[in-house]
Amino acid sequence: MPELEQLHHFIGGEHVAPESGEYFESTNPATRQPLYRAARGNAADIDRAVAAAQSAFADPRWRDLSQTRRGHLLRRLGDLIGEHSEEFARMEVLDNGKLLREMRGQLATVPEYYYYYAGLADKIHGEVIPTSDRAVLNYTAREPLGVVGAITPWNSPLTLTTSKLAPALCAGNTVVVKPSEHTSRSALLLAELALAAGFPPGAVNVVTGFGSEAGQALVDHTGLAKISFTGSTATGARIASATASRFIGSTLELGGKSPNIVFDDANIANAAMGVVAGIFAAAGQTCIAGSRVFVHRAVYDELLERVVQRAESIRIGDPLDEETELGPLAFADQRDKVAGYVDLGRSEGARVITGGRPSDGGGLGGYFYEPTVLVDVNNDMRVVREEIFGPVAAVMPFDSEDDVVRLANDTEFGLAAGVWTTNLSRAHRMAARLDAGTVWVNTYRAMSPMSPREGFKASGAGVEHGTETIKEYTRLKSVWINTSEDAVADPFTMRS
Numbered sequence: 001m002p003e004l005e006q007l008h009h010f011i012g013g014e015h016v017a018p019e020s021g022e023y024f025e026s027t028n029p030a031t032r033q034p035l036y037r038a039a040r041g042n043a044a045d046i047d048r049a050v051a052a053a054q055s056a057f058a059d060p061r062w063r064d065l066s067q068t069r070r071g072h073l074l075r076r077l078g079d080l081i082g083e084h085s086e087e088f089a090r091m092e093v094l095d096n097g098k099l100l101r102e103m104r105g106q107l108a109t110v111p112e113y114y115y116y117y118a119g120l121a122d123k124i125h126g127e128v129i130p131t132s133d134r135a136v137l138n139y140t141a142r143e144p145l146g147v148v149g150a151i152t153p154w155n156s157p158l159t160l161t162t163s164k165l166a167p168a169l170c171a172g173n174t175v176v177v178k179p180s181e182h183t184s185r186s187a188l189l190l191a192e193l194a195l196a197a198g199f200p201p202g203a204v205n206v207v208t209g210f211g212s213e214a215g216q217a218l219v220d221h222t223g224l225a226k227i228s229f230t231g232s233t234a235t236g237a238r239i240a241s242a243t244a245s246r247f248i249g250s251t252l253e254l255g256g257k258s259p260n261i262v263f264d265d266a267n268i269a270n271a272a273m274g275v276v277a278g279i280f281a282a283a284g285q286t287c288i289a290g291s292r293v294f295v296h297r298a299v300y301d302e303l304l305e306r307v308v309q310r311a312e313s314i315r316i317g318d319p320l321d322e323e324t325e326l327g328p329l330a331f332a333d334q335r336d337k338v339a340g341y342v343d344l345g346r347s348e349g350a351r352v353i354t355g356g357r358p359s360d361g362g363g364l365g366g367y368f369y370e371p372t373v374l375v376d377v378n379n380d381m382r383v384v385r386e387e388i389f390g391p392v393a394a395v396m397p398f399d400s401e402d403d404v405v406r407l408a409n410d411t412e413f414g415l416a417a418g419v420w421t422t423n424l425s426r427a428h429r430m431a432a433r434l435d436a437g438t439v440w441v442n443t444y445r446a447m448s449p450m451s452p453r454e455g456f457k458a459s460g461a462g463v464e465h466g467t468e469t470i471k472e473y474t475r476l477k478s479v480w481i482n483t484s485e486d487a488v489a490d491p492f493t494m495r496s
């Protein structure tokens with residue numbers, strides 16, 4: 001068997017071998033074949049990467065670059081990603097088993113994030129504040145923070161890294177990325193392209209490795225000005241307390257258990273497609289998965305029948321095949337976790353009306369799991385309360401708007417929600433009443449670099465995307481200038 005390719009860290013503009021000399025294997029979840037060996041980062045590697053990012057932050061080539069030129073670099077990076085889009089799409093499919101056609105779709109939009117923040121780079125500015133003392137000029141300035149640590153999960157690695165990298169660079173910071181140990185590759189290529197686009201060495205660094213080693217070392221590093229994290233609520237909680245105790249900021253995009261709600265006045269065919277897309281797209285491995293499906297009792301049977309019919313016709317198989325609709329779960333533990341939850345659901349009294357079994361993916365032998373629908377479930381069951389992160393929908397009937405608002409909001413999470421209705425007033429009422437950072441009406445999974453999003457409750461803290469996120473990557477300075485030449489009067493009274 002040929003030697004596996006070895007991937008190094010990317011630090012200070014160079015490929016750097018891990019200090020420990022250790023590497024770990026990454027495998028293709030569709031076939032279980034080994035793909036490459038990535039550097040196993042530790043605290044020494046993180047130290048080196050943070051030092052490189054600190055010197056890039058202080059480097060006049062970056063610090064003194066005009067904001068317009070910063071935007072220009074982001075635009076060039078977007079172009080380069082576009083030129084490598086097929087390569088990125090294929091490497092992500094091999095790493096995490098997502099469908100090639102979905103990844104091609106994602107890759108078509110990733111450059112847009114860089115273009116959006118390229119346009120925003122020279123629109124970051126402070127304000128002049130009219131205080132009551134006319135002799136005083138008070139203005140604010142928005143300054144970059146310094147070195148940002150970006151920690152990302154495996155389910156959409158390039159997109160989720162981009163959601164952090166583009167605004168962080170736009171605001172003038174430098175970054176150390178720690179990608180998921182399951183998907184090391186795309187972040188490394190991204191960092192290489194950032195260098196090629198003209199970002200100075202050290203502006204974008206990548207240390208690969210495990211969460212408990214490289215990830216924890218990054219979180220603990222005192223040279224960081226901020227952590228931007230996407231991942232599970234449990235890890236997010238640890239990061240929140242570590243950053244809070246050092247008084248540095250964190251942006252946390254965490255888990256979800258999102259309701260997808262179908263009213264009796266909905267277009268049922270569209271709603272059924274929305275339910276299927278919400279939970280079976282990406283094999284349910286998305287934070288915004290519509291995993292709790294609430295259906296008005298009057299259309300419950302019809303909706304369920306349509307969803308089950310479509311679930312049973314989903315083509316499971318090789319994610320590189322354009323015809324495939326459901327690829328594998330991303331790794332063995334993930335498949336076992338999903339299977340474990342379905343078994344737990346059975347023991348809690350849920351009825352599996354379709355799916356509920358691993359699949360061999362048409363003979364590929366990877367970590368496939370059938371699209372699964374659970375009924376006879378309720379909000380007391382763990383399969384309804386906890387994030388499964390797989391193709392498992394829990395479907396429940398409801399009787400009234402008040403009833404479904406109560407059920408939908410009865411969760412620790414608050415990431416997203418879907419509503420299917422043709423009643424305009426109801427659409428707005430539901431958007432206002434649902435306790436979720438994103439509400440989609442008659443659509444699901446829509447996203448744009450222009451549209452800010454925030455996870456409510458245990459789904460996160462802080463905003464990603466849009467102009468709002470710039471606040472997350474800057475600090476506000478207030479400057480007071482006394483323009484009066486008069487003698488300074490009473491030293492015991494504050495001026496206002």
Ligand code: NAD
Pocket residue numbers: 151152153154155156160178179180181209210211212214215216217219230231232233235236238253254255256286287288387389415455459460
């Ligand atoms: P995870 O929390 O296990 O890992 C995420 C990242 O954190 C990985 O890079 C991991 O190595 C690192 N990590 C783990 N332990 C760490 C520690 N102690 N210190 C520092 N870093 C550590 O999550 P995952 O399984 O990779 O991702 C799935 C989760 O991500 C799901 O809960 C999903 O809902 C969530 N997610 C949220 C969003 C969102 O935008 N809200 C998007 C995608 C995924």
